[in-house]
Amino acid sequence: MATKRILIGTPLKGDIPKSYFRTSLIMASAKIPDVKLDWILLDGPAVQIARNEIAAYAIDNKFDELIFWDKDVLAQRNGADVTDSALMRLIGHDKDIVTSVYASRSLDTHWHVTPLPDEVADEQGLQRVEKASIGFSKIKTSVFKKIAADNPDRLAMLFDPNRAPRSIPELFPMELTGRNTPAYRLKEIKNALTDCKNDDKLRARIEREFNVRYDEPNAYLSEDYGFCKLARESGYDIWMDTLMVLGHETNVTVPIETPKLMEMLSEPWRKEELAVIKSQLIKQNQAAKEKNNNNRN
Helix, strand or coil: CCEEEEEEEEECCCCCHHHHHHHHHHHHHCCHHHHHHHHEECCCCCCHHHHHHHHHHHHCCCCCCEECCCCCCEEEEEECHHHHHHHHHHHHHCCEEEEECCCCCCCCCCCEEEECCCCCCCCCEEEEEEEEECCCEEEEEHHHHHHHCCCCCEEEEEEECEEEEEEECCEEEEEEECCCCCHHHHHHHHHHHHHCHHHHHHHHHHHHHHHHCCCCCCCECCHHHHHHHHHCCCCEEEEEEEECEEEECCCCCCCCCCHHHHHHHHHHHHHHHHHHHHHHHHHHHHHHHHHHHHHHH
8 A cells, every 4th residue: 555645734823832842742753554744834924825835835745635733723632632543533534625623712612614504424423514624634635736727817926035936826815705805796797798698688787796886794704714615616525523623722711701701801900900091081081171272262
Protein backbone atom coordinates (compact mmCIF):
# COMPACT_ATOMS: atom_id res chain seq x y z
CA MET A 1 0.00 0.00 0.00
CA ALA A 2 1.38 3.41 -1.01
CA THR A 3 2.17 5.86 1.75
CA LYS A 4 -0.33 8.70 1.96
CA ARG A 5 1.24 12.15 2.34
CA ILE A 6 -0.77 14.46 4.60
CA LEU A 7 0.05 18.07 5.44
CA ILE A 8 -1.11 19.50 8.77
CA GLY A 9 -1.53 23.25 8.35
CA THR A 10 -2.07 25.89 11.03
CA PRO A 11 -2.87 29.45 9.93
CA LEU A 12 -1.59 31.94 12.47
CA LYS A 13 -2.86 35.37 13.42
CA GLY A 14 -1.83 36.87 16.74
CA ASP A 15 -0.47 35.04 19.79
CA ILE A 16 -0.32 31.25 20.12
CA PRO A 17 -2.14 29.78 23.16
CA LYS A 18 0.02 27.72 25.54
CA SER A 19 -2.24 24.70 25.01
CA TYR A 20 -1.32 24.68 21.32
CA PHE A 21 2.28 23.76 22.13
CA ARG A 22 1.13 20.59 23.90
CA THR A 23 -1.10 19.71 20.95
CA SER A 24 1.79 20.39 18.57
CA LEU A 25 4.12 17.99 20.37
CA ILE A 26 1.52 15.22 20.20
CA MET A 27 0.90 15.87 16.50
CA ALA A 28 4.62 15.89 15.74
CA SER A 29 5.15 12.55 17.48
CA ALA A 30 2.11 10.81 15.94
CA LYS A 31 2.92 7.57 14.12
CA ILE A 32 0.17 6.30 11.84
CA PRO A 33 0.71 3.28 9.54
CA ASP A 34 1.07 4.08 5.83
CA VAL A 35 0.79 7.82 6.51
CA LYS A 36 3.56 10.42 6.34
CA LEU A 37 2.72 13.61 8.20
CA ASP A 38 4.27 16.99 7.50
CA TRP A 39 3.44 20.21 9.23
CA ILE A 40 3.40 23.90 8.37
CA LEU A 41 2.61 26.98 10.47
CA LEU A 42 1.99 30.06 8.36
CA ASP A 43 1.47 33.60 9.56
CA GLY A 44 -0.30 36.14 7.44
CA PRO A 45 -2.09 39.49 7.51
CA ALA A 46 -5.40 37.58 7.75
CA VAL A 47 -6.44 33.99 8.43
CA GLN A 48 -8.07 33.53 5.02
CA ILE A 49 -4.84 34.54 3.26
CA ALA A 50 -2.86 32.04 5.35
CA ARG A 51 -5.39 29.28 4.51
CA ASN A 52 -5.06 30.00 0.79
CA GLU A 53 -1.26 29.90 1.02
CA ILE A 54 -1.29 26.62 2.97
CA ALA A 55 -3.62 25.04 0.39
CA ALA A 56 -1.34 26.24 -2.43
CA TYR A 57 1.65 24.75 -0.58
CA ALA A 58 -0.18 21.41 -0.30
CA ILE A 59 -0.88 21.41 -4.06
CA ASP A 60 2.62 22.52 -5.10
CA ASN A 61 4.29 19.89 -2.92
CA LYS A 62 1.96 17.09 -4.08
CA PHE A 63 0.37 16.21 -0.75
CA ASP A 64 -2.62 13.88 -0.93
CA GLU A 65 -4.59 15.58 1.82
CA LEU A 66 -4.51 18.69 3.97
CA ILE A 67 -5.57 18.81 7.61
CA PHE A 68 -6.36 22.22 9.03
CA TRP A 69 -5.74 22.34 12.77
CA ASP A 70 -6.31 25.85 14.07
CA LYS A 71 -4.33 27.02 17.08
CA ASP A 72 -7.47 27.57 19.21
CA VAL A 73 -9.20 24.23 18.52
CA LEU A 74 -8.57 21.72 21.31
CA ALA A 75 -9.03 17.95 21.27
CA GLN A 76 -10.00 17.29 24.87
CA ARG A 77 -12.41 14.95 26.64
CA ASN A 78 -13.17 15.30 30.35
CA GLY A 79 -10.13 17.58 30.67
CA ALA A 80 -7.73 15.05 29.08
CA ASP A 81 -5.90 15.63 25.79
CA VAL A 82 -7.08 13.25 23.04
CA THR A 83 -5.16 14.81 20.14
CA ASP A 84 -3.72 11.50 18.94
CA SER A 85 -7.09 9.68 18.77
CA ALA A 86 -8.81 12.71 17.17
CA LEU A 87 -6.09 12.86 14.52
CA MET A 88 -6.38 9.14 13.74
CA ARG A 89 -10.18 9.36 13.57
CA LEU A 90 -10.04 12.28 11.14
CA ILE A 91 -7.47 10.57 8.90
CA GLY A 92 -9.54 7.37 8.92
CA HIS A 93 -12.50 9.00 7.16
CA ASP A 94 -12.35 8.34 3.41
CA LYS A 95 -14.20 11.49 2.36
CA ASP A 96 -13.21 14.40 0.14
CA ILE A 97 -14.07 16.89 2.89
CA VAL A 98 -14.74 16.09 6.55
CA THR A 99 -14.96 18.48 9.49
CA SER A 100 -15.49 18.30 13.24
CA VAL A 101 -17.90 20.01 15.64
CA TYR A 102 -17.00 22.95 17.87
CA ALA A 103 -18.78 25.97 19.30
CA SER A 104 -18.37 29.66 18.64
CA ARG A 105 -16.19 31.83 20.88
CA SER A 106 -18.96 34.17 21.97
CA LEU A 107 -21.33 34.68 24.87
CA ASP A 108 -24.27 33.58 22.71
CA THR A 109 -22.62 30.22 22.05
CA HIS A 110 -23.75 28.25 19.01
CA TRP A 111 -22.36 25.42 16.90
CA HIS A 112 -20.34 26.42 13.82
CA VAL A 113 -22.46 24.49 11.32
CA THR A 114 -25.43 24.94 8.99
CA PRO A 115 -27.21 21.57 8.62
CA LEU A 116 -29.06 20.34 5.56
CA PRO A 117 -32.77 19.53 5.93
CA ASP A 118 -33.64 15.84 6.44
CA GLU A 119 -29.97 14.81 6.77
CA VAL A 120 -29.05 12.55 9.71
CA ALA A 121 -25.78 11.04 10.87
CA ASP A 122 -24.85 7.53 9.73
CA GLU A 123 -23.48 4.75 11.94
CA GLN A 124 -20.03 6.39 11.87
CA GLY A 125 -21.41 9.71 13.05
CA LEU A 126 -20.94 11.30 9.62
CA GLN A 127 -23.59 13.71 8.39
CA ARG A 128 -23.81 15.86 5.26
CA VAL A 129 -24.10 19.59 6.06
CA GLU A 130 -24.39 22.79 4.02
CA LYS A 131 -21.39 24.48 5.62
CA ALA A 132 -19.22 24.20 8.70
CA SER A 133 -16.08 25.61 10.25
CA ILE A 134 -12.85 23.95 9.17
CA GLY A 135 -10.63 24.62 12.19
CA PHE A 136 -10.17 20.85 12.49
CA SER A 137 -10.86 19.30 9.10
CA LYS A 138 -9.39 17.10 6.36
CA ILE A 139 -9.59 18.01 2.68
CA LYS A 140 -8.19 16.11 -0.30
CA THR A 141 -5.95 18.27 -2.47
CA SER A 142 -7.90 17.04 -5.50
CA VAL A 143 -10.78 19.17 -4.16
CA PHE A 144 -8.60 22.29 -4.31
CA LYS A 145 -7.56 21.51 -7.89
CA LYS A 146 -11.17 21.00 -9.01
CA ILE A 147 -12.39 24.24 -7.37
CA ALA A 148 -9.48 26.15 -8.93
CA ALA A 149 -10.28 24.69 -12.36
CA ASP A 150 -13.96 25.61 -11.98
CA ASN A 151 -13.10 29.17 -10.92
CA PRO A 152 -10.19 30.30 -13.14
CA ASP A 153 -10.82 33.99 -12.32
CA ARG A 154 -10.34 33.40 -8.59
CA LEU A 155 -6.60 34.07 -8.46
CA ALA A 156 -4.71 36.13 -5.89
CA MET A 157 -1.24 37.58 -6.42
CA LEU A 158 1.25 37.03 -3.60
CA PHE A 159 4.13 39.43 -3.06
CA ASP A 160 7.01 38.10 -0.96
CA PRO A 161 10.31 40.00 -0.69
CA ASN A 162 12.16 36.68 -0.68
CA ARG A 163 10.70 35.26 -3.90
CA ALA A 164 9.18 36.26 -7.21
CA PRO A 165 5.50 37.33 -7.21
CA ARG A 166 3.13 34.45 -7.94
CA SER A 167 -0.61 33.83 -8.15
CA ILE A 168 -2.48 31.21 -6.14
CA PRO A 169 -6.14 30.13 -6.28
CA GLU A 170 -8.49 31.86 -3.85
CA LEU A 171 -10.10 28.83 -2.24
CA PHE A 172 -11.07 30.45 1.05
CA PRO A 173 -12.79 33.72 0.18
CA MET A 174 -14.17 36.03 2.84
CA GLU A 175 -16.77 38.12 1.11
CA LEU A 176 -20.12 39.84 1.28
CA THR A 177 -23.27 37.91 0.43
CA GLY A 178 -26.74 39.21 -0.31
CA ARG A 179 -28.93 40.51 -3.12
CA ASN A 180 -27.22 43.92 -3.15
CA THR A 181 -23.71 42.58 -3.81
CA PRO A 182 -22.08 42.81 -7.26
CA ALA A 183 -21.65 39.01 -7.32
CA TYR A 184 -25.38 38.42 -6.84
CA ARG A 185 -26.34 41.05 -9.43
CA LEU A 186 -23.91 39.61 -11.98
CA LYS A 187 -25.37 36.15 -11.40
CA GLU A 188 -28.88 37.51 -11.98
CA ILE A 189 -27.77 39.22 -15.21
CA LYS A 190 -26.23 35.95 -16.44
CA ASN A 191 -29.48 34.13 -15.62
CA ALA A 192 -31.44 36.78 -17.52
CA LEU A 193 -29.25 36.34 -20.60
CA THR A 194 -30.01 32.61 -20.50
CA ASP A 195 -33.72 32.76 -19.59
CA CYS A 196 -35.10 35.76 -21.48
CA LYS A 197 -35.98 35.25 -25.12
CA ASN A 198 -37.67 38.64 -25.40
CA ASP A 199 -35.44 41.74 -25.64
CA ASP A 200 -37.82 43.91 -23.60
CA LYS A 201 -37.92 41.39 -20.74
CA LEU A 202 -34.14 41.03 -20.87
CA ARG A 203 -33.67 44.81 -20.72
CA ALA A 204 -36.06 45.06 -17.76
CA ARG A 205 -34.24 42.32 -15.84
CA ILE A 206 -30.86 43.92 -16.41
CA GLU A 207 -32.11 47.43 -15.56
CA ARG A 208 -33.57 46.09 -12.30
CA GLU A 209 -30.16 44.81 -11.19
CA PHE A 210 -28.59 48.21 -11.89
CA ASN A 211 -31.32 50.38 -10.39
CA VAL A 212 -33.12 48.49 -7.61
CA ARG A 213 -31.78 48.34 -4.06
CA TYR A 214 -33.22 45.49 -2.00
CA ASP A 215 -34.25 46.09 1.61
CA GLU A 216 -32.36 43.13 3.04
CA PRO A 217 -28.81 43.87 4.30
CA ASN A 218 -25.66 42.15 3.07
CA ALA A 219 -23.79 39.77 5.37
CA TYR A 220 -20.21 38.55 5.74
CA LEU A 221 -19.44 35.01 4.68
CA SER A 222 -16.43 33.71 6.62
CA GLU A 223 -13.56 32.07 4.74
CA ASP A 224 -14.46 28.53 5.85
CA TYR A 225 -18.11 29.00 4.87
CA GLY A 226 -16.88 30.56 1.62
CA PHE A 227 -14.84 27.42 0.93
CA CYS A 228 -17.84 25.18 1.65
CA LYS A 229 -19.91 27.21 -0.82
CA LEU A 230 -17.29 26.83 -3.58
CA ALA A 231 -16.87 23.11 -2.82
CA ARG A 232 -20.60 22.43 -3.06
CA GLU A 233 -20.78 24.39 -6.33
CA SER A 234 -18.01 22.09 -7.64
CA GLY A 235 -20.06 19.01 -6.74
CA TYR A 236 -18.57 18.02 -3.37
CA ASP A 237 -20.38 17.06 -0.18
CA ILE A 238 -19.37 18.59 3.15
CA TRP A 239 -19.26 15.86 5.81
CA MET A 240 -19.22 16.52 9.55
CA ASP A 241 -18.17 13.96 12.15
CA THR A 242 -20.87 14.59 14.76
CA LEU A 243 -19.07 12.35 17.28
CA MET A 244 -15.92 14.47 17.22
CA VAL A 245 -16.82 17.45 19.45
CA LEU A 246 -13.82 19.67 20.17
CA GLY A 247 -13.10 22.67 22.35
CA HIS A 248 -12.68 26.24 21.11
CA GLU A 249 -10.26 28.24 23.22
CA THR A 250 -10.71 31.92 23.97
CA ASN A 251 -9.81 34.44 26.68
CA VAL A 252 -12.84 33.46 28.77
CA THR A 253 -14.61 30.19 29.39
CA VAL A 254 -17.42 29.75 26.86
CA PRO A 255 -20.32 29.59 27.51
CA ILE A 256 -20.56 32.03 30.43
CA GLU A 257 -23.75 32.06 32.50
CA THR A 258 -25.66 35.34 32.83
CA PRO A 259 -25.36 35.46 36.67
CA LYS A 260 -21.59 35.10 36.34
CA LEU A 261 -21.49 37.89 33.78
CA MET A 262 -23.53 40.16 36.08
CA GLU A 263 -21.16 39.34 38.93
CA MET A 264 -18.20 40.40 36.78
CA LEU A 265 -19.90 43.66 35.83
CA SER A 266 -20.65 44.47 39.47
CA GLU A 267 -17.08 44.09 40.71
CA PRO A 268 -15.97 47.09 42.84
CA TRP A 269 -13.32 48.31 40.41
CA ARG A 270 -15.89 48.41 37.63
CA LYS A 271 -18.21 50.52 39.81
CA GLU A 272 -15.37 52.91 40.53
CA GLU A 273 -14.51 53.06 36.85
CA LEU A 274 -18.11 53.91 35.94
CA ALA A 275 -18.18 56.59 38.63
CA VAL A 276 -15.06 58.23 37.18
CA ILE A 277 -16.50 58.14 33.66
CA LYS A 278 -19.79 59.62 34.90
CA SER A 279 -17.91 62.42 36.68
CA GLN A 280 -15.92 63.21 33.54
CA LEU A 281 -19.07 63.37 31.42
CA ILE A 282 -20.71 65.77 33.89
CA LYS A 283 -17.65 68.05 33.77
CA GLN A 284 -17.61 67.94 29.95
CA ASN A 285 -21.30 68.87 29.80
CA GLN A 286 -20.82 71.75 32.24
CA ALA A 287 -17.84 73.05 30.23
CA ALA A 288 -19.87 72.85 27.00
CA LYS A 289 -22.77 74.81 28.57
CA GLU A 290 -20.44 77.51 29.87
CA LYS A 291 -18.82 77.84 26.44
CA ASN A 292 -22.23 78.20 24.76
CA ASN A 293 -23.29 80.86 27.31
CA ASN A 294 -20.06 82.80 26.74
CA ASN A 295 -20.56 82.69 22.97
CA ARG A 296 -24.08 84.09 23.34
CA ASN A 297 -22.83 86.94 25.50
